[in-house]
Amino acid sequence: YLISMRHFKPNELNLENIFSVLPNIAWTNIGPVRADAINNLITEENLKIFAIDKFPPMTDFVVPEGVRIADSSRVRLGAYLGKGTTVMHEGFVNYNAGTEGPNMIEGRISAGVFVGKDSDLGGGSSTMGTLSGGNKEVISVGERCLLGANAGIGISLGDDCTVEAGLYLTGGTKVTLLNENKVVKALELSGKDGILYFRDSLSGKVCARPNKSEFKLNKVLHDNN
Numbered sequence: 001y002l003i004s005m006r007h008f009k010p011n012e013l014n015l016e017n018i019f020s021v022l023p024n025i026a027w028t029n030i031g032p033v034r035a036d037a038i039n040n041l042i043t044e045e046n047l048k049i050f051a052i053d054k055f056p057p058m059t060d061f062v063v064p065e066g067v068r069i070a071d072s073s074r075v076r077l078g079a080y081l082g083k084g085t086t087v088m089h090e091g092f093v094n095y096n097a098g099t100e101g102p103n104m105i106e107g108r109i110s111a112g113v114f115v116g117k118d119s120d121l122g123g124g125s126s127t128m129g130t131l132s133g134g135n136k137e138v139i140s141v142g143e144r145c146l147l148g149a150n151a152g153i154g155i156s157l158g159d160d161c162t163v164e165a166g167l168y169l170t171g172g173t174k175v176t177l178l179n180e181n182k183v184v185k186a187l188e189l190s191g192k193d194g195i196l197y198f199r200d201s202l203s204g205k206v207c208a209r210p211n212k213s214e215f216k217l218n219k220v221l222h223d224n225n
Contacts, residue, residue: 057076059075067101075091082103083225123150162213
């Protein structure tokens, strides 16, 4: 709740073992009900169960100033949405994750991931969080970055980075550095600024070179949230 109120940013509070503390709750139109008691109410007329989860949708309890959320069920309580953030219908923001604002979010921000201002996560894109896959690296996205449609990252992006649509970078992905003529693991590039990641359409190799283009959000769109 404090994170969604913007009193703390993601990863500033110790949320270790929170899943062992929070019960599963049925979030319904008559209020929250413990999941183990929901069958006692299932015959209630007009009862609607929106979710069975440890976290409710954020907007059931907090509506931050200056944000736009196309489908409020896709932002969990515990998400941090900075002013000017737009979350489109297919966007998702987990708890202990979020955006500095302004941002355009059409992809998934997993737990622990924080996205810097003026960055765009394209439709179907994803960021690897700390809850699944054994990933211990805390992923972040810098400022003025573009994560293309259906792209994904298991490394951090520094400022002014672009990941080509459809390209998923994990820490072990072999990346050819065109300006240095050598191959490194993507993890060695984690957090570095000004990189364009793309796949060579002829050879299939994942490549990286200095990012010469400057990405900008639609200022009018986000200033009017």
